[in-house]
Amino acid sequence: MCGITGWIDWEQDLSQQQPVLEQMACTLKERGPDREGYWFSPRAALAHRRLIVIDPVGGKQPMLFTQGEQTYALTYNGELYNFRELREELRARDHVFRTHSDTEVLLHAYVEWGEECVNHFNGIFAFAIWDEARQRLFIARDHLGVKPLFYAQVGNAIVFGSEIKALLAHPLVEPVLDDEGMKAIFVSLFMSGGGIFRDIHELRPAHCATFTRERTHIRPYWQLVSRPHTDDLETTAEYIRSLLKDTVKRQLIADVPVVTLLSGGLDSSGVTSLAAREFQSEHKVLDTYAINYANSEEHFEGNAIRPSIDRPYVEQVARYLPTNHHDVVVSTEELLENLLVPMRAHDRPKMGQIETSLYLLFKVIKQNATVALSGESADEVFGGYPWFHQEHVLNTPTFPWIAARMTPRGDNQFMNMGTPFLSPALAQELHPHEHMQRLYQEALAEVPRLEGESPRDARIREIFYLNMTRFLLLLLDRKDRMSMATGLEVRVPFCDHRLVQYVWNIPWEMKTVDNIEKGILRRAFSGLLPEEVRMRRKSAYPTSFDPAYTQAVRRWTLEILNNANAPVNSFVNVEFIRQLAEHPDEETRGENAYFLFDYLIQANAWLQEYHVVTP
Template sequence: MCGIAGQLSASGSPGELQASLTKMMTAIRHRGPDGDGIWLDEQRPVALGHVRLAIIDPEHGKQPMVTEDGRFIVVFNGAIYNYLELRRELIGKGHPIHSYSDTEVLLYAYREWGENFLTRLHGMFAFAIWDKAEQKMFCARDRVGIKPLYYCFDGQRLLFASEIKAILAHDSVRAQSNSEGLQDYLTFQFCLDDKTLFKGINKLEPGYCMSAWYQGNELKLKTRQYWDVQYNIDEEHDERYFIDTLSGLLDDSIRLHMRSDVPLGAHLSGGLDSSSIVCLASRMLGGEQMKTFTGAFNEGPQFDETAYAKEVSSFAGTAYNEVYISGNDLPDMLPRLMHYMDEPLAGPGVIPQYYVSKLASEHVKVVMGGQGGDELFIGYARYMAAYLEKCLSGAINQTANQSRFAVSLESIVPNLPLLGTYQPMLQGLWRDGLFGPPDERYFRLVDRSEGMNQLFNLDALRGNSNYSPFESFQRIFNRSELHSLVNQMTYFDLKGSLPALLHVEDRTSMANSIESRVPLLDHRIVEFLATIPPNIKFSGGRVKHLFKESVRSAVPAAIFDRKDKMGFPTPLTQWTKGVARDFVRDTLLSDRARQRGLYNVSAVEKALSNEREYGRIVWGLLCLELWHRIFIDGDMKPSGV
């Protein structure tokens, strides 16, 4: 796990490139405290830089790495889990691979198979390979977006890096807000497609690759999608087959993700996803004890799942470690988190994730987690809410049997108690009508802008843009051949909310210089789930049905039968009205915030007093203002960074 940076320019001396790249690498030093390196091309203004966190073959994985003939040079962030199998195959083809570094395997795999080698990789990755003979840079990002890659291209210069702050460290780049990204943020609390909150800086999307080359003295750039989920429904097999196959894929994914030459542990929340990984991994260790890491809060039992985590730890025989997080640290910690995050994304769960990663970093260098389980295995209550409405419509209009993969109202009734604590969500969904187009109805469930728009000067926020977040949402949700509502919902989450959660996973782990691995997001599992008939995958509206059955024998019954999974809630409202009240009000009602021209200050004051428990309005405001201060205003390094 590492940080990468690079530059291609129409002009520039080696000294200028060296100085620029050094600044970029310094900005992401936390990603790689174990070493660094810069490579400069002697013919073109091309530079590659790397900061290293040594995980696989620590002695021989120094980057930038060059092939024996000097033609190809790589900088790589991530882990290729099938590197041993690829290594054997490449050596059999005559490639001079001398180390056990997955970086060297990646480099020679590109040399052997060209861009098509992406289909052979099992892992998480973002990399750049310079071909001296072709004078071309090839970059790619893994299929689901576990590892990040950002770029800035103006026709004369291409800059790319693992984090946006590295691009902002280049003298040619000035931080400016992106009105379309801001509109996405207010709607979803993340940006769709390749947008970021920074004007002129894009992210390479998951499953995409990018080529840059010289045409005369000009630079050309092209991106393309090399992978997407294909929903080729398998109607030949029954539920038992899908359960058994999924069980085998989970075992193999965890086996591969445990390959490491340094100590490895796991996050453990007490929920089904992380508990399953811990239990399955522990069975493979042959008596060796795994270390697990859990976080909680003292503000009440609704914020403390340690009892469940301890039960799993005892069941699996792990070395249990926990941390309790205090709201007293919020004024110092949140600006630091915004610095590490680059953009305010997702919800306040970033706070416990950061502290649990910090705890893990004191014991191990690699940690596994359960990210992706809710998106892949249909674990969110909003999926049930959307299906309840669809099933009601089908029952009333007698159209339930017209759909090829229909889920009936009768079948979901036994599982409706899941929505018992989500009645406000249902009230909000149905307040604006029932039985509309599926895209409009699911958009209502993922739209977080309610209560936010009146807090902003929308003209100042939007600028001259006529951008519509809903239209961007529609392009993803209404993709052809998804066959059913459940596939439409989970596909949008795979492309939208999941990359945002993985952004948090990457930054909170890298801020603490540890590698985070997510075995549930093995692309083979993602692809397999897309083939399962929706009426089996979401049978009776049972959330995580197939996943539960595939791990039933591996996890303790207390976890398997849980009805109160919390999703790592954070007592943010208690903090912002209590120990952190002065910090929040001093930030959002300051002269600096008022002069920004973005906020309706009187509405913000009311919001601070009226925020409901688990609400995200104050969180969204606070993160956005801190982001402006750190990046747009230029307060680039909060104290403690």
């Protein structure tokens, strides 16, 4: 993976603007620690920070293609998993290649098909191409949003980059937090997307945009299509298996060491099994990695979200395949020392220790590998979360992950923050409930309906769409930022858009065959895993159960609340949060409460470090 950034201006000459572009690119050095590159023309300045994965010599960027009077310049973050087939197709169309990189294939695909090139790609990507002859910028982002891309339009200029920090390094872009930004930070924090700051936008997944002096055109190039599913149960399971086998094989292609993440759950274990078999065919042993927490297992108490600890299942899979397994144990001290890393990686406050632990895991993996495969997104695609199976969630008109944690009274002071969390003045200004309802209705309006579907099936289709287009982005953002903060590329086979489209139309009764969540995926993995692992119930990503962690973040929170100069206190209900911090044993504390503490700590540091301006 890499970091990309650039600046287009139809009024001023950018040929001598290298200091500004270098400043923008420098903010992305963790994403691309191996090499940097720049390209300038009077109207365009492109930069690239490279993490070398394929073709170390030939994949240098920005990459140029010149034909007669036409010049195309590309800066690209990602991987095309079908680049070998595309290269052969383009060769048949008289294209000549000088490297073995997927970068050159992407550039030639644009030369051949123009903006329709995105319809030929299977991969994870965010890229920008400057067409010098037409004075036109084209940007695009992959189907599910694995790779990020932000842009800002300020006057006659377009500034873009893999992360918001690259845009903020440009003198035209300021960290101004308007009402929409405040809603994103203090109300809809369990929603992803958006540029947070005024004038900054995030290109949505499966979208592309064209910028010229005269106009801006943004459009989707791919979307889910609803149609009747005609395959029987056996055919469906076999096709899923064949798709995943093909996807994993493609995603193992690299010129650097590749490993997998292994939690002992169905998803990561299935991906690991397929990857291990590919390794065995080449007489190699796959390395696998799992996260664990010091002083945590002795305090573990199972619940509906985490019914079991991972370690025994991880060990079963590692023995069964077998793999060369590594258990990465992180301490409470490490979690606390790195609590602000997610905020700096996302350019906004985020999920706290769940993200911090991933960062620490990826730091260890990076010592031995550059690419890892993960089981991310199977729950969204196949329906693995508890809220897919809870009647009260199906009947609640809001996002399901919010409804799933509502109290019997129907309120939710943690997941949908809202009035209790906000200062009374800010709550009155931002109208949190109305804001969340607007986001919810906007999402529902996009759902591709299937004519003749029963009301219940239509509702389940809505739940799937909300998860795949809203909740999944939270997890993909988390995985991208924490991995790239260490210079590690994480690939996600369950985000292959072919698989996502196929599973989208599988009926709910078939998805839950054998009366278990993700039943059809379990059928697809038959014979690939130990039965106890294949039939293991969903258990969420692990967190530390060490009481020392919650005690520490509670103390840290109280220090902020007691500091008259702490900027976050202007936005939150100080007394409400103080009650949570000072009375830890009351009902509804637990994980929700320490998430709130993690978030407030990061929000306070973010307001300070980013010099956030509120008009």
